Amino acid sequence: MQQRSNLQRRQIRKGILLLVPAMALISIFYLSPAIVSVFYSLTNISQVGRKAVHWSFVGAANYAMMLRDGRFWVSLGNTAIFLLFSAIIGQNGLGFLIAYLMQRKSLWFRRLVGMAVLLGLVTPEVVVSIIFFAFFGVEGSLNQGLALFGISPKTWLFSCSMLSIILANIWRGTAFSMLMFQSALDSVPSELLESAHLDGAGPLRTLVGVTLPVIQGTILTNTVLITISTIGVFGMIFALTGGGPGLSSTTVPIYMYQKAFASYQIGYGSAIAIVLLCFGIALSLFYTKAFRSQA
Amino acid sequence: MKRKPARLRACLSYLVLIAIFVNFVWPLLWLVLASISTKPAWKLVMPNPATMENFRSIVGTPLNLRSFANSFLMAFGEAAVALVIGLLAAYPLSRYRLRGKSKLLFSLLFLSGLPITTVMVPLYMIFFQLRIIDNLAATTLFMAAASLPNAIWMLKSFVDDVPPSLEEAAAIDGASVLQILRRVVAPLMLPGMFVVFIFNFSGTWSNFFVPFILINSLEKMPASVTIFQFFNSYGRVAYGQLAAYSILYTLPVVALYLASQKYMSQGFTFGGAIK
Numbered sequence: 001m002q003q004r005s006n007l008q009r010r011q012i013r014k015g016i017l018l019l020v021p022a023m024a025l026i027s028i029f030y031l032s033p034a035i036v037s038v039f040y041s042l043t044n045i046s047q048v049g050r051k052a053v054h055w056s057f058v059g060a061a062n063y064a065m066m067l068r069d070g071r072f073w074v075s076l077g078n079t080a081i082f083l084l085f086s087a088i089i090g091q092n093g094l095g096f097l098i099a100y101l102m103q104r105k106s107l108w109f110r111r112l113v114g115m116a117v118l119l120g121l122v123t124p125e126v127v128v129s130i131i132f133f134a135f136f137g138v139e140g141s142l143n144q145g146l147a148l149f150g151i152s153p154k155t156w157l158f159s160c161s162m163l164s165i166i167l168a169n170i171w172r173g174t175a176f177s178m179l180m181f182q183s184a185l186d187s188v189p190s191e192l193l194e195s196a197h198l199d200g201a202g203p204l205r206t207l208v209g210v211t212l213p214v215i216q217g218t219i220l221t222n223t224v225l226i227t228i229s230t231i232g233v234f235g236m237i238f239a240l241t242g243g244g245p246g247l248s249s250t251t252v253p254i255y256m257y258q259k260a261f262a263s264y265q266i267g268y269g270s271a272i273a274i275v276l277l278c279f280g281i282a283l284s285l286f287y288t289k290a291f292r293s294q295a
Numbered sequence: 296m297k298r299k300p301a302r303l304r305a306c307l308s309y310l311v312l313i314a315i316f317v318n319f320v321w322p323l324l325w326l327v328l329a330s331i332s333t334k335p336a337w338k339l340v341m342p343n344p345a346t347m348e349n350f351r352s353i354v355g356t357p358l359n360l361r362s363f364a365n366s367f368l369m370a371f372g373e374a375a376v377a378l379v380i381g382l383l384a385a386y387p388l389s390r391y392r393l394r395g396k397s398k399l400l401f402s403l404l405f406l407s408g409l410p411i412t413t414v415m416v417p418l419y420m421i422f423f424q425l426r427i428i429d430n431l432a433a434t435t436l437f438m439a440a441a442s443l444p445n446a447i448w449m450l451k452s453f454v455d456d457v458p459p460s461l462e463e464a465a466a467i468d469g470a471s472v473l474q475i476l477r478r479v480v481a482p483l484m485l486p487g488m489f490v491v492f493i494f495n496f497s498g499t500w501s502n503f504f505v506p507f508i509l510i511n512s513l514e515k516m517p518a519s520v521t522i523f524q525f526f527n528s529y530g531r532v533a534y535g536q537l538a539a540y541s542i543l544y545t546l547p548v549v550a551l552y553l554a555s556q557k558y559m560s561q562g563f564t565f566g567g568a569i570k
Binding site: 012014015018019022023030034036037045094097102105109113117125127129130131132134135137139142203228231232257260261266269272274277281283284287292 | 381416
């Protein structure tokens, strides 16, 4: 008994020592900025000019300004549209469709399609922007392709900027959902599918009655994960449309950047970051909970 | 009677998948064609004749090579720090009975789910006030810190898979924890460490937002930022070079992905691709 508690005490001491570097790095570089941003969001600090030095506490003024700031609300609405169509419907739906249809296909065909979809996930953000800048251009390959069907060219990035960034983000992110659903579909017990078949259920009935209920945990986890990765998307939108024209494709991260780094209003930018962080915290708590209930 | 709709369905699913395949490859065509064209444009034109001139001019510019070197330094440094420090933390979290361990693990999982975008504004100010803006090492350390929660989770599950009996024998022989980690545990989980390293390396190599905010002198910028600047300044004229630069920058991560693919399925069950 005595020996065991000695062992345990030694383990605790060693364990703490081994954990120190990781915890220090995370606290210094990751937790402290998050805490400091609460502090900044309560000040009128600026990046340049007089208020860079002579700043003062303004209480909740930045948050009050946000409530009245029509441009902020537009960016919030754009973020909701972006999340709903590019992640929750687009990546989820297309990723599932690909994984579902690829079942029982020949290996080389699965590899071919899978590789094409995965290129979107592997390609760096900036390159995705460049590719889609060319793709959506007036002379671009999208219009060239549509011309084959007799559809006249469009200035996609100007007249449909939101649709453009949604399509680009679907291209970029679908592979992740595809991989998640592939492994989930592989884990559906084949006896369940066989017995549904013997009961005379068609593929649609089997899908709705057997497959989807079995993989609902994955659907939930995947939805939360892709929402988390989509809510923070900055570089792709910034390089592709810059949030424009006007505010038409300005999401919250883009607006935060404009306020903090283009208008130098660090205080206000931090307040926007806090709001974004709150959404992130809510989503991440949801994810942690979903993970816990599955484990 | 029953066969016909089944065959029709199979045909239909092939057609849909082929359509999806075409739509995923189509945007990429321009990149490939423009990079080897003598007269590239925003539209798709068959290169006639094909040329390597665009690639040659990108590789021939010292500043571009410098940007690749910077990307490599940051990506390699970040991945190495995350791997070593992550492994040190993952070991006690896997093996020891610590109080509050599960709370700590779930806090880490929670942190791994926070979008990095949310800390960029205060991070800039902290870096600015500590005068470490434009510092490659500090930027690399930040990226390692941000990816540590995820790296620790992945590494912990790989340590879990290593049978503890060998370590007990080594401990009786008087080996220290660090020796056990290096000589017994690490060699048995090399594939897992490889996955974590590649995952982090690719993430940092591809990252744009962090160096875009924290690095501002031209000779320290990684390729992600220099390509963006090239795109904004000359890129709308020199399409061919822009495409060639993009391909040279993308190829390493595609190659790494292919190299790690056989181990990747393990890594992906943790939903690691956030950020």
